[in-house]
Amino acid sequence: QVQLVESGGGLVQPGGSLRLSCAASGLAFRIYNMGWYRQAPGKQRELVALITTSGSTNYAASVQGRFTISRDNAKNTVVLQMNSLKPEDSAVYYCNANSVLGRFNYWGQGTQVTVSS
Numbered sequence: 001q002v003q004l005v006e007s008g009g010g011l012v013q014p015g016g017s018l019r020l021s022c023a024a025s026g027l028a029f030r031i032y033n034m035g036w037y038r039q040a041p042g043k044q045r046e047l048v049a050l051i052t053t054s055g056s057t058n059y060a061a062s063v064q065g066r067f068t069i070s071r072d073n074a075k076n077t078v079v080l081q082m083n084s085l086k087p088e089d090s091a092v093y094y095c096n097a098n099s100v101l102g103r104f105n106y107w108g109q110g111t112q113v114t115v116s117s
Helices: none
Strands: 003-007 010-012 018-025 032-039 046-051 057-059 067-072 077-082 091-099 105-107 111-115
Touching (some): 018 032, 018 091, 032 067, 032 077, 046 067, 046 077
Antiparallel strands (some): 003 018, 032 091, 046 057, 091 105, 091 111
């Protein structure tokens, strides 16, 4: 059974930082591209950051330079370091695992991030 378990969300003031972690189990982690998505109330889910099996990264323009995604294949984890947070970053953040050929796709349960003073 595949599980993606996110942690690290919470309430933070504008300009602050949070570190989200996603622990994966039940899958061959190395062959999955890993991503973080977010969904704010009334909006569509959007890609925030992606890291491929080879370690290449891609970011949404709105978070470029502020967020950093990384993965540890030995620990089956993917981390999203979020700095200089803005109120518009508030959303539920979801971890995603997508197999290289796109045949398998999994989601975590989400973790709430709220940026507010």
